[in-house]
Amino acid sequence: MIYKGHIIWVDDEVHHLKPHIMFLESKGYKVSSVTNGIDADSLNKKNRYDLVLLDQNMPGLDGIETLKKIKSHRESIPVVMITKSEDEWLMDEAISQQIQQFLIKPVSPNQVYIACKQILEKNRIIQDKTSADYLQDFQKINQDIDFISSPDAWWNLYLKLVKWQIKFEEHADLSLQNILADQIKTCNQLFTRYIEENYEHLINDKTQSLFSPAIFEKYAKPILEKKNKVCIIIIDCMRCDQFLSIYSHLESLFNMDISYHLSLLPSATPYSRNAIFSGLYPDELIKRYPKQRDLFSNSSQGLNKYENELLIDQLSRLKMEDKKVHYHKIWALEEGKRFSKKINNFLDKDVLALVVNFVDMLAHDSSKMEVLKEIIPDDIGYRHTVKSWVKNSWFNDVLKQLSESNFEVIITSDHGSVKVNREVMVSADKDASSGVRYKYGRNLNTRSKNVIKIDEPQKYRLPAFGPQFNYLIAKNDSYFLYPNDAHKYKNKLLDSFQHGGVSMEEMLVPVIKMKGFK
Structure with missing residues (x-):
């Protein structure tokens, strides 16, 4: 016995x-x-x-x-x-x-x-049941994966895999976690192939509303048309697994419904977040706002400096120019605390737009600071850090106040991130952009197959700045290095969280609609 x-x-x-x-x-x-x-x-x-x-x-x-x-x-x-x-x-x-x-x-x-x-015996029983259920699901996923043919189906698959990740944190042995990690890797390879073969068609299909530019019109506009108030929160670089790790906490404050959108390529803030606020694709954006062309062509750090203006212009195009708007970007702890203390000053607005940079800063700084690499060595550590921040920071105070207000809340991200561990050598001139998972410039080249090379940017709704202008987009878990300084940056970037490329983690982004119990 x-x-x-x-x-x-x-x-x-x-x-x-x-x-x-x-x-x-x-x-x-x-x-x-x-x-x-x-x-x-x-x-x-x-x-x-x-x-x-x-x-x-x-x-x-x-x-x-x-x-x-x-x-x-x-x-x-x-x-x-x-x-x-x-x-x-x-x-x-x-x-x-x-x-x-x-x-x-x-x-x-x-x-x-x-x-x-x-x-x-609770933990053992749950672990045994979880393991048995996953092994059954494992078989079904492997049977179905080759027949997935739509973004919706990819989202449903990815959501299922992420839910297993969350469950396995407490109720699975290491061997099953490794099996799941391998399955996610396989699914990512197939997702990348799907995007490579279908992205051009999807992004040029005017009947769909899958991508970043459609978020405001699809989710916020119907709320405003009913004469209700809306708060849209964009947590820069927050992934689906991180959203799900805080889902039960959000449920204690709001009634909720989860959907998704596809981040643009490159899956990076200058493209996807500008698209959310403007309602425009990158090629449309630079035509409507010539000053954005200058920022892009100079690889400026201020590529998202006009988000407030972009949002107001989008509202005008949607025939909602009468709506009162407040836009607030929060990039530091003290700024977040100040905002949470004065949020009552903005509750008379029709549209409250918040950009929160904590998760993005965490991803970027993890490649620069050894102590952060120890705190977030993997996806689990990253999730726990984000979850702790949401529950214990000024942001939780803001959520509580919104749950007690008349605002309906839409919370999403512009893109996610992925842990990189496979270097790809690229050649470029001195004016090429400095991205780790994407680059743009003149005559960019690589011999690697782990890259999508875009030689005709217009087909991808991307701007081109002169002849021979092209883009390189990293696939799966690869990242870019230049041969002359590869050793210097490899040690710095290996196993860090980056964005800009093609992966489920970067492109399949949750959109959570929330309303308080009031």
Whole structure:
């Protein structure tokens, strides 16, 4: 019989509980028993029990006093209180001491067994079930993957894979996590092939609303047409798995619905975020705003400096120029704190647009600071860091205030990021852009097959700045290096999180529609 844990049962009438104890032992538990709290406290200091079953009414120390002594020695030990008392004050006191369950006598052996099983075997049962379910899903995904032929189908597949990632953080062994990682890698290769073969058609199909330029018209416009207020929050560089890691937290504040959009190529802020605010593709943007051409052609750092103007112009084209707008970009902790304190000043607006740069800064700085590489060495570390920030920063205060307001909230990103580990050598002139996962300039070249080379930018709705102008877009987990300084930058960029290329993580971006319970 498999050993399932050691239980200590503390009850002054434990001799009446022999059938219960024998039943637990028949199920694989070792059960020790004592008749008073003093002995229970003494034994707890000498032995490592997995669970305490505790009565309230005992001579000497009562159950609550015993519970406090046991917890003072080992706070994490789980406790089930089993007592005749139905007093609510006792229930409240026991719950405040973080007991796992409260059972009222008389109890059957099976009731006690179920309580013990739920506490001591829960993780194993969930892990076994999770593993079995994933292995079944693994087979189905492998059968279906070759027949995926639409962005919607790719989104549904990716969402399923990300949900498994979240589940596996707590309830899977390392071997299954490795299997899932390999499956995601395979899916990414096929997704990249799909994008390479279909992107030109998709982006030129005027009947679709999949890409970044359609977000405001598709999601915000219907809210404004109903005379409601809308807040659109763009968390720069936030990935689907990071959104899902905070989903349950957001659910505590809002009713929610999740959808998606496709980031433009390159999957980078100057293209995708400008497209969200302007409602225009990059080739349209530079025609309408010649100053953007100058910024692009000079590889300027201020490529997103006109987002407020772009949003107001888009509203005008949508015949909503009467809407009151406030745009706010938050790039630092103190600025976020200031905004959260004065958000009430903007609740009279029809459109509140927020850009939050924390996740993007985290990705960029992880390639520069060794301490950040240790904090976010992988996808799990990255998710945990983002989740902790959302729940404990000024941003959570903003979410709470929005949930209590009249605003409907749309939260999304311009693109995601991917961890890179395969270098690709490229040749370029001195005026080429400096991107790690995408480059543009004159006569860019590479021999690698891990690159999409765009020699006719207009077919991809991208601007061209002169003859022989082209783009290189990294595929899968590759990144660009120049041969003359490859060694210097390889050590810096290897295993860092980057964006601009083709991958599910970068291009399949959640759009979450939220409304408070008010």
